[in-house]
Amino acid sequence: MASPQAAALTVAMMVGVAFLNAADAVIVRALAGQVHPFMIGFFRAAFGLMFMLPWILRRVDMAASPYRGLHVVRAGLKLMSLIALFIAYQRAPLPDVTAIVFSLPLFVMLGAWLFLAERLDGAKLVALALGLAGMGIVIQPGGQGFDPMLALALAGAALTASIQLILKRMGQRDTSDRLVAWNLACMTVLGLGLAAMVWQTPTGWQLALLLAQGGLGVLNQALVTHALRLSDASFVGPLDFIRLPAVALLAWLFFDQTATAATWIGAALILLGVVVAARGAHRRAG
Incomplete structure (x- = not known):
């Protein structure tokens, strides 16, 4: 159990993470129709690698990786998940x-049951x-409010879950430093191949936004990592819900988008599901 001071610092960090994620989504939306999602994916990886390169060169022996x-x-799955989310952010x-x-x-829990033979209690x-139920309320399949672009958000979440399942295996024999370094390097190379197919040189302003996005991604990862060191994942996980009010606020300020009652109700049900799963895992571990 984290101390009150550690818990308060964890909450503050996750509030920061929420607004970093919200700013990331705003940047992607602002670039809609100007910069192709393939190019956003490439620059996200490339600028992330640029920010991390001094640390990688000093501390990471990439050749020692067994994977x-x-x-x-x-990296390919990660790039696909980002592109799916970028398209969803631009159009939904x-x-x-x-x-x-x-x-x-x-999705991680479901994948662990399907592919890792973990029991569903x-x-x-x-x-x-x-x-x-929460996803159905938000997406409204078959209803008048149905937005097919939200299927890409689902695909992005499912792809990210598959990555986490792969990391369960890779983390047994490789270090977290090498996992981060290899992922950025491979995503940059793969992303360049996709970006080359739709290449249009960004303007100075677009490049500044893409650079900011790369920096936001690195800072986001650092804050989440530190929060998980301070507090249990069962405490940190539900705090991710702060991201929705942060995104709703910035979406209203920048794009005059208003979150509907269905969005809040659906998100609350999804969050409740995540909390129930986390509490169950905590009891089993205890």
Whole structure:
């Protein structure tokens, strides 16, 4: 159990993470129709690698990794997940996309059951039912408010879940430093190949936004990592819900988008599912 001071610092960090994520979504939306999602994916990886390169050169022995091919697969999946989310952010309401992304832990749990033979107990089944109900309320399949672009948000969450399942295996024999370094390097190379197909040289302002996005990604990762060192994942995970009010606020300020009641209700059900799953995991670990 974290101390009150550590808990307060964790909350402050996750508030920062929420607004960093919201700023990232705003940048992607602002670039809609100007910079292709393939190019955004490339610059996101390239600028992230640029920010991290001094640290990688000093501390990471990339040649020692036992997972050369798997690094490429993971980077490809990560790039696909980012591009899917970028397209969703550009074409669907930002709060709705954010609400759907909250389903990521539930996809991880489902994938662990399907591919890693992990058991689905009562808590997990309740969590999945709540998550599916929440996603249905946000997406409204078959309804007048249905936005097909939200399917890309679901795809992005599912792809990210597959990456986390792969990392469960890779983390057993590789270091976190090498995993980060290899992922950035491979994503940059793969992203360049995609960007070359649709290349249009960004303007100075567009390049500044893309550079800021790369920096936001690195800072976001650092804050989440530090928060997880201070507090249990079961405490940190639900704090990710702060991202929805942050995104809703910036979406309203910059694009005059308003989160609907369905978005808040659906997101709350998804969050409740994530909390139920986390509490169940905590009890089993105890």
